[in-house]
Amino acid sequence: MDGGEERELVHLAPDECWTLLGERGVGRLGVVVDGEPVVVPVNYVVDDNAIVFRTDPRSRIAGALVGMPTAFEVDWIDHDAESGWSVLVRGRAVEVREPDVLHRIGGSGPRPWAPGPRTRIMRITPSSVTGRRLLHGAPAGLWWG
Amino acid sequence: MTGQTTPGVRRLEELSVAECLGFLARSYLGRLAFVRDGLPELLPVNYRLHEGSVVFRTTYGPLLDAVHLSRVAFEIDRLDAASHTGWSVVVHGKAEEVSDPAELQRLRALPLRPWAPGERDHYVRIAASAITGRRIT
Numbered sequence: 001m002d003g004g005e006e007r008e009l010v011h012l013a014p015d016e017c018w019t020l021l022g023e024r025g026v027g028r029l030g031v032v033v034d035g036e037p038v039v040v041p042v043n044y045v046v047d048d049n050a051i052v053f054r055t056d057p058r059s060r061i062a063g064a065l066v067g068m069p070t071a072f073e074v075d076w077i078d079h080d081a082e083s084g085w086s087v088l089v090r091g092r093a094v095e096v097r098e099p100d101v102l103h104r105i106g107g108s109g110p111r112p113w114a115p116g117p118r119t120r121i122m123r124i125t126p127s128s129v130t131g132r133r134l135l136h137g138a139p140a141g142l143w144w145g
Numbered sequence: 146m147t148g149q150t151t152p153g154v155r156r157l158e159e160l161s162v163a164e165c166l167g168f169l170a171r172s173y174l175g176r177l178a179f180v181r182d183g184l185p186e187l188l189p190v191n192y193r194l195h196e197g198s199v200v201f202r203t204t205y206g207p208l209l210d211a212v213h214l215s216r217v218a219f220e221i222d223r224l225d226a227a228s229h230t231g232w233s234v235v236v237h238g239k240a241e242e243v244s245d246p247a248e249l250q251r252l253r254a255l256p257l258r259p260w261a262p263g264e265r266d267h268y269v270r271i272a273a274s275a276i277t278g279r280r281i282t
Contacts, residue, residue, distance in 0.1 A: 024226065025226030025227075026222075026224045026225075026226045028176050028178075028187060028220055028222075030176075030178040030185040030186065030187035030218075031185050032180050032183065032184070032185050035180065035216075036180070036216045036218075036237075037178040037179050037180050037185060037186075037216060037217060037218045038178065038218055039176060039178035039187060039218045039219075039220045039235060040220075040233075040235075041220065041222050041224055041233050043226060043229065069184050069185060070185060071178075071184075071185040071186055071187040072187075073176055073187040073188070073189070075174075075176075075189050077174055086188070086189050088187065088188070090184075
C-alpha cells in the first residue's frame with residue numbers, strides 16, 4: 001500500500017456476501033448447456049442461505065439446469081464513487097419441492113424476469129460463496145482478474 | 146420511461162442487433178461466462194465496444210488461458226428488480242487474444258486501464274457469432 005492511487009480488491013467473508021445478496025434481487029445465472037456457457041439474468045430471493053428463483057420449464061436453460069453445477073453472480077457498482085462489489089455463488093441447482101418452502105416463498109418469492117407462466121422454483125444450495133469489494137476507484141480494465 | 150408500466154402486464158420484446166450494439170456501446174460493465182474444467186464460470190469485467198466487438202483487458206494469466214479461443218457468453222443488463230422491467234443483451238462468440246500490433250495500438254487508446262499497473266496486460270476480443278437482447282416493459 002503506497003498511496004492514494006492504490007486500488008484494492010478486498011475479499012468478503014461469507015456472512016458479508018449473504019448480507020449483500022439479500023440487498024439485491026437480480027442476478028445472473030451461468031450454466032453449461034451442450035458444453036457451451038450460457039448466462040441469463042434472473043430475479044431471485046435469498047431463502048435459508050440459498051438462492052431461490054423461478055424458471056420456465058419450457059426454456060432452453062431449464063432442461064440443462066436440474067442437478068447441474070451453476071455459477072450465480074450478483075454485483076453492484078457505484079459509477080460515481082467508482083466502487084462496488086461482486087458475489088459469486090457456486091452450487092448445483094435443484095427443484096424446490098418441499099411444501100413448506102413453496103408456501104414460504106410462494107407469495108413473496110421472486111417473479112420471473114420475463115413475463116409468462118414460469119412455474120418451476122429452483123434453489124442453488126451453495127458449495128461456495130465468494131465475494132470481493134472494490135475500493136478506491138473502479139479499474140477500467142478487468143474488475144476481478 | 147419510468148412509471149409507465151401497468152402492474153402485472155409486461156411485454157417482452159426482442160431487440161434488434163443494432164439496438165443491442167447500441168446498449169453495448171453505452172455500457173462498460175458486463176459479465177463474462179465461460180467454461181473451465183467443465184464448470185460454468187461467471188465474472189464481471191469492464192469492457193468497451195471497439196469496432197463492433199466487445200473488448201476487455203486482463204493481466205490475469207489463468208483467465209486468459211481459460212478463455213482464449215474458447216466459447217464465451219457476455220451479458221449486460223439494466224434490470225429493475227421492483228418493477229421487473231428493463232433490458233438485457235447477450236453476446237455469444239469466441240474469445241481471442243488480440244495480437245495484431247496495429248490493432249493493439251488502437252486498443253491502447255481505449256479507456257481500459259488494467260487494475261494491476263506494471264504487469265503485462267492482454268486485450269481479449271469476443272468474435273461474436275450471435276448478439277441477442279430483449280426488453281421488458
